[in-house]
Amino acid sequence: MFLKKISIVNYKNIPSQTYNFSPTINCFVGNNGVGKTNLLDAIYHLGMGKSYFTPSALHNVRHGEEFYLIDGAFQHQEREEQIVCSLKKGQKKVIKHNGKAYERLADHIGKYPMVLISPSDRDLIVEGSETRRKFLDSVISQTDREYLELLLRYNRILLQRNTLLKQMAENNTFSVETLSVYDEQLAPLGQFIYQKRKDFMEVFLPIFSYQYAYISGGKEQVGLQYDSTLHEKSLEELLVENLPRDRVTQYTTVGIHKDDLLFEIEGYPMKKYGSQGQQKSFLIALKLSQFEILKRQLGVTPIVLLDDIFDKLDDNRVAQLIQLVTQNHFGQLFVTDTHSERTEQVVKQTGLTYQLIEF
Known part of the structure; x- marks a missing residue:
């Protein structure tokens, strides 16, 4: 399973964008505050039906707008499947699978598994x-x-x-x-x-x-x-x-x-x-x-999202993490970083095809 394409409208600081992805490694690079993590969160939202970072769905709507919409195409075995997550102010959140809305949002859980690793995970230790x-x-x-x-x-x-x-x-x-x-x-x-x-x-x-x-x-x-x-x-x-x-x-x-x-x-x-x-x-x-x-x-390989993963890790630990990736252990991988040269140097070592998206 992998995400082929995503279209985003009014999600957090993203006004309207469409991205096509590699089935292996995708890197989002750029300065802090430009929207790399918000794009990562939109991908997570597609799979899990909610934001990883923002508990209130309403707070995901871009300032000054009335709604957000995330439209994604997953390749699942031999077929393409469409997931649309949307919210309009004053109404309930809606998740559609191939054009049909779920009766309960809980029915979406587990269908498109995602694992996101972020600096905010430190809350697991300190909270x-x-x-x-x-x-x-x-x-x-x-x-x-x-x-x-x-x-x-x-x-x-x-x-x-x-x-x-x-x-x-x-x-x-x-x-x-x-x-x-x-x-x-x-x-x-x-x-x-x-x-x-x-x-x-x-x-x-x-x-x-x-x-x-x-x-x-x-x-x-x-x-x-x-x-x-x-x-x-x-x-x-x-x-x-x-x-x-x-x-x-x-x-x-x-x-x-x-x-x-x-x-x-x-x-x-x-x-x-x-x-x-x-x-x-x-x-x-x-x-x-x-x-x-x-x-x-x-029985499905989850999509892995790594947000600013190389911060505060020494070179040896980064190398070990890279080796895990090169073992063909993962499916689709998304990585955010502020240094394009460092990111490219790291992903080249995997020997896998990759896509670099600069912000």
């Missing part, structure tokens, strides 16, 4: 557990439709339970019996999601360890652990035990919505003890492992 859970859920959801469905259901029931806890506090009333109605639905969903995450991590961890050792040359030991209160007790037990605390805080304090991924280097938190290069290597290994999992489980 709270929600950012890491979103990463975990995103990877699993692309390969497991049931997981996505039950996760959405869990979040809806969790919101209802939290709303009820708040209403009870405001009205100075408390009913264990009423809460138990939600707990009876939440507990089995939570157990299912927990087990899926646990099973996924057992497959993911060896792949991640290999990828990091390859990029770093085996210079340091890193760790990645799935942290959950459900390791010790069932969600049903935890909800009962923490009922007094939930009543005081007015929200549900335990459950899979509190899970985390622990990033470590030499047994210490990566956030505090990892250098910038080590942190970036960790994140690249994380994303390359995501690529490998998606490729194995979907």
Whole structure:
């Protein structure tokens, strides 16, 4: 699978542009702020149905305009498939596959897998557990439709339970019996999601360890652990035990919505003890492992997007990353950089055909 062509209208700072792409390597080079990353994000948007960088779809509309439209042609095996993502202010976002709109945007997930590696991925290390859970859920959801469905259901029931806890506090009333109605639905969903995450991590961890050792040359030991209160007790037990605390805080304090991924280097938190290069290597290994999992489980080679990837990596680690590409491991690759000579020197070493688009 690869993206042959993209047409963009009013997406972020792009007024109207059309690009044709190489099925192997495509490089976007130019100064910062000229739109390289926005083009990368538009490609990601086609595959994933949303921006990688902007949570609100409305904020992707170019200033002063009323809509955005992204129209792409994918080559998938022997056929060409068209995906159109559009949004008009005041209306819902629409995604069309070969001219037919999806009834639910979730139905698009997993069809055109993308893996984007960006400097903003550092949020996975420095921000709270929600950012890491979103990463975990995103990877699993692309390969497991049931997981996505039950996760959405869990979040809806969790919101209802939290709303009820708040209403009870405001009205100075408390009913264990009423809460138990939600707990009876939440507990089995939570157990299912927990087990899926646990099973996924057992497959993911060896792949991640290999990828990091390859990029770093085996210079340091890193760790990645799935942290959950459900390791010790069932969600049903935890909800009962923490009922007094939930009543005081007015929200549900335990459950899979509190899970985390622990990033470590030499047994210490990566956030505090990892250098910038080590942190970036960790994140690249994380994303390359995501690529490998998606490729194995979907039977489709994901498109890889590398945004400013060579920043803060030493020459040895860049060389290791290049070797991964030359092993014919990847399908289509998109790269952004500020230095055209450096980019061209790097991609020439792959021996693959490439296209250079200057901004």
